[in-house]
Amino acid sequence: MSDATISMSGSHPAPAPARRTALNAIHRQLGGKMVAFGGWDMPVEYSGITAEHRAVRERAGLFDVSHMGEISVRGPEALDLVQHVTSNDASKLSFDQAQYSGLMTAQGTFVDDLLVHKFTDDHYWLVVNAANCEKDFNYICQQNHFDAEVVNTSDGYSQLAIQGPAAIKVLQPLTSVALAPIKYYWFTTGKVLGVECIIARTGYTGEDGFELYFDPEHSEKVWNGLMEAGAGVGMLPCGLGARNTLRMEAGMALYGHEIDDATTPLEAGLGWITKLAKPDFLGKTAIAAQAASGLQRKLVGFEMIEPGIGRDGYPLLRAGKPVGQVTSGGPAPALNKNIGMAYVPMGMSAPGEEFDIQIRNRTARAKLIPLPFYKRAK
Amino acid sequence: MPYPANFRFTPEHEWVAVDGTQAKVGITDYAQKQLGDIVFVELPAVGAELVAGQAFGTVESVKAVSEIFAPVSGTVSAINSALVQSPELLNSDPHGAAWMVEVKVAGKANDKLMDAAAYEKFVAEEEASH
Structure with a gap:
């Protein structure tokens, strides 16, 4: 037996040594099969991709996605910088609202895809792909001709995704924040298991669920508390393998596959995150030209x-x-x-x-x- | 899962059970664990010639495609069509119901084949290196 092709999506040759999330030891204890992914040592599966996938569709699954990058943009012209580098219209966001967007090249192709969260008028927070985080950060800094400060805050956050129809039932008893009123692609802050978290109703599985961001120091406490709370509904720990099959079924793009620096949002079916009515953004001219001439x-x-x-x-x-x-x-x-x-x-x-x-x-x-x-x- | 005493094993994690001039071939429990959920199996046709050390089929898990190498040379006399219908047999019974092909052996077997004790040691070393 030999691997002819490994199609684990998004895999990149990992520059040794691979980085580890705060939960690395727990993944190994749980029997997680570890692989190199975007420069990180991550679990691809625990009990099996099929079982984990079904758990998320039918009940709930818990993912450590702490490898994802987080970049903060603050300052009086934070919105102007975000608007300049992304394709979606961040001016439409309310406080505590998130949107899916594209970080664009001047050619109208993808540097990355990302989630833009708005905390306040002068504070936006971007969640980007692990393998692209450095590249994205440098790119945004390069484009920062505004009164805004860009900081790579990735080391300050662990990220857990609890996904599936039962996710809300598992999470609600662990927090005093009322979860039901949080709409899809909105977020709030509050304590989960006594730990201060950003609680976002977002995900990459096509199911209802939440993504929690918090100080990595509390990672094991939050993970273990969620696992215990999820045992009653049959929640499973899930790896990157199920994350990939779930997002694929849901028709969601993965950077390096459906989108990259040679594809435009229109080609990728992401016209809905491309707001050509916006006054300015990188790549707008090229995308408008493509819209006019046809794909x-x-x-x-x-x-x-x-x-x-x-x-x-x-x-x-x-x-x-x-x-x-x-x-x-x-x-x-x-x-x-x-x-x-x-x-x-x-x-x-x-x-x-x-x-x-x-x-x-x-x-x-x-x-x-x-x-x-x-x-x-x- | 124990490795049967009458099997011989390749370093690429195939097994062969020789009975006179007939041999059954499959992949080991260690192999199926490494692959994860198996969803597709491609086998040669009856009559195909296998050459020891060369690829004769593929096994696909959810995330990967793996080639399977022949532990012995010979002519395929039967294929396990139940396995083609139910590839998950490779996860549940890799040393039994999930045999892949039956071969009429020609020539000598691969001299790199290990017995069960040697293979167990080999697998333990592979696991330790992860």
Whole structure:
């Protein structure tokens, strides 16, 4: 046996030694299988990706995502800087509200994708991908021609994501903050298990849930308290493997796969985070030009209709010729089929279109279906 | 899970059980644990020629594709179609119901094969290095 391809999404060769979150020892105690991810030593699975995935869809799962980066932007012109570097319209945010956005190049492609949180008029807080954090921070500093201070606050936070329909039931007894009134993509601050937290109703799984940010010093206390509280509903600790299959089913982009510095938000189906009515942002001219001239290619979803798994990087063929490429692909544990996302030419991007996917030395048929693959019942 | 005394093992974590000129081939319990949930198995056709040390099939877990190498040379006389239907058998019964192919052995077996005791030691060393 030998790994022909490891398609664990977002994996990068880790510069040794890999960084460890404050929960590294706990992950090992729990039997977590550790892998290098974005320069970090992270659990890819504990009890198994399929079981963890289903736990999140049906009950609850707990993820250590402390590898994620956090960057604060403060000052009288904090909003101007955020508006300049991101594609979504941060001026629309209220206090305690978050939005999904893109950190853009002048060419209208992605430096990263991120969550923008607004604390106050002069304090915004960005959550970015672990592997991109240094790059993002340097880029934002470079673009900072404003009266704003940019600080990489990543070392100041652990991040836990509790996700799934039962997440609120597990978390509520541990905090005096009323969770039900927090709407999706809003946040508040308050104590969980006696530890001061940012409590955000956000996630990367397609389920209801919360993301907690707090001083890493309290990591084991919060993790253990949540695990204990979740035992009654069958909550499982979940690794990056399930995080990937969950976000894929939910049709969410992963940097380095669906989006990167060669893809635009329009191609990636992220027109909804691209506000061309905003007075100015990096890449706006290029994106507006692309909107005017029309797209050449588009991100689509597919399901395999013949046995086989179309994985990241595999070509999509028409009449034997490569016309596109899989960006993320694999089994969808809650849907019992093999799915994926891919870029294909606009003229071939309608649901129902069929392709052969080159899988090593053979091909298997795939059919385009609408994104997202999975949508939770409201 | 114990490693059966009548099996021989490769350093790439395949097993072979030889009975006269017939041999059954599969992957070990250690291999399935490393792979995690197995979701797809690709096997050669009956009649295909296996060459010891060369890839003859693939096993896919949720996150990875792994090639499987032949522990012996010979002609495939049967494949486990139940395994193709239910790849998860590799997680539940890797040394039994999840055999992959049956081979009519030709020539000598790979002389790098380990017995169960040697393989257990080999696996313990691999685990310690993680």
